[in-house]
Amino acid sequence: MNYCSHCGKPVTHRIPTGDNRHRYVCDHCNRIHYENPRIVAGTIPVWGDRILLCRRAIEPRRGFWTLPAGFMENSETTLEAAVRETLEEAMADVTIDGLYTVLDVPHIDQVHMFFRATLTNGHYGAGEESLEAELFGLDEIPWEELAFPTIRETLEYFVRDKAENHFPVRLGDIRRKLGQ
Amino acid sequence: MNYCSHCGKPVTHRIPTGDNRHRYVCDHCNRIHYENPRIVAGTIPVWGDRILLCRRAIEPRRGFWTLPAGFMENSETTLEAAVRETLEEAMADVTIDGLYTVLDVPHIDQVHMFFRATLTNGHYGAGEESLEAELFGLDEIPWEELAFPTIRETLEYFVRDKAENHFPVRLGDIRRKLGQ
Ligand SMILES: [Zn+2]
Numbered sequence A, B: 001m002n003y004c005s006h007c008g009k010p011v012t013h014r015i016p017t018g019d020n021r022h023r024y025v026c027d028h029c030n031r032i033h034y035e036n037p038r039i040v041a042g043t044i045p046v047w048g049d050r051i052l053l054c055r056r057a058i059e060p061r062r063g064f065w066t067l068p069a070g071f072m073e074n075s076e077t078t079l080e081a082a083v084r085e086t087l088e089e090a091m092a093d094v095t096i097d098g099l100y101t102v103l104d105v106p107h108i109d110q111v112h113m114f115f116r117a118t119l120t121n122g123h124y125g126a127g128e129e130s131l132e133a134e135l136f137g138l139d140e141i142p143w144e145e146l147a148f149p150t151i152r153e154t155l156e157y158f159v160r161d162k163a164e165n166h167f168p169v170r171l172g173d174i175r176r177k178l179g180q
C-alpha cells in the first residue's frame, strides 16, 4: 500500500497513537487503513460414497486437486460463499450438511472454512478455474497431488470421521513449515 | 474507495473482464482492489458458574454489555485473536476450551466467531475500551442491555447448552431486521 485510497496522498507505515501495531496511516485525511485476514470458504461435496474434487486450471498449484473453495465476498454468508464456489468451480449444486473444518493459515492471513455438502442431483463439471472435476472414493484420493495443506487436513479429518460417521467441527491451524 | 492504493490514480467502480461483481479497478496500473468480510473473534470467559461480560466504553453501543471480542488481525489465528481481545478488553487471561459460535453478519460484511474459554486465575478488569468488567451468573445476564445481536445469540446458545453441559459448534447468521 503506497497511497491513501480515500484522498490519494502517500501513506506512511507506523504505529498510530493509542495502537500497538504498524498500520498504513494517511497524515493528510487522518484515515487508518486496516488490513485483516480473509476467509476462504468451500465444501466437501459428497455423492454416495464418493467426494468431488477439482483439478486447478489456475495458479497457484495449477494441475493439482482441490476441494471447491474460494474467497468469501462481501454481503454473503460463509455458507453462501461455499455453495457459490462449488457451483463456480465444480458446476455442482449442493445442499450444506454442516460446518466441518475451520483452519487458520496465519502466514498468509487467511482462515479456511469447509462445509460438508451433498450433491443435489449428481451433476458436476469443470468450471472456468478447473481443468476437470471428478468423483473419488475415499480410498482413491490423490494424496500426493493435492493443492493445499488445508485441503489435505480437511480430507484427512473427513476420512477418519467417516469411519464412525460422526463429523464434529474441527478447528486447527496450518503453520508455515520451513522451506515453504 | 476513491484512489488506487498502489499507484495513487483514481479508481473506477465496475465489473472487471471475466468477473461478475463490481470492483474498484485501477485503469492506470490495472490492479483490482477486492474487498472481503472481516472476522470478529471473541470469547465466553467462564469462572465457576459465571461468565465475564464487559460494558463498552466506546461507540457503537457505548454503555452496553458485550463479550470480549474484536477484529482479527493479520498474522494471528482466530484463537489467538480471541485470547488477545479478552486480555485487552477484560484484562483476563484465558485458556480456550473450544470453538463455539460462527455467526455470519452479511449486511455489515462480518463473521463473528466466539470460543468457550476459562479464566486462568479469576483476575479481570476493565480494559481501555471497557467501562467495567463483571462476572454474571447465567440467571443474571443483562439481556436488555446487550450490545449486539451476535452477543445475544451466543449467550442464548450457551445458556441452553449449559443445561446439558454439551456445547456443539453453532453456526448461524444475523440478518438485518427492518428498522435496523
Ligand atoms: Zn488520505
Ligand SMILES: [Zn+2]
Pocket (backbone or CB within 6 Å): B004, B005, B006, B007, B008, B009, B026, B027, B028, B029, B030, B031
Ligand atoms: Zn493503480
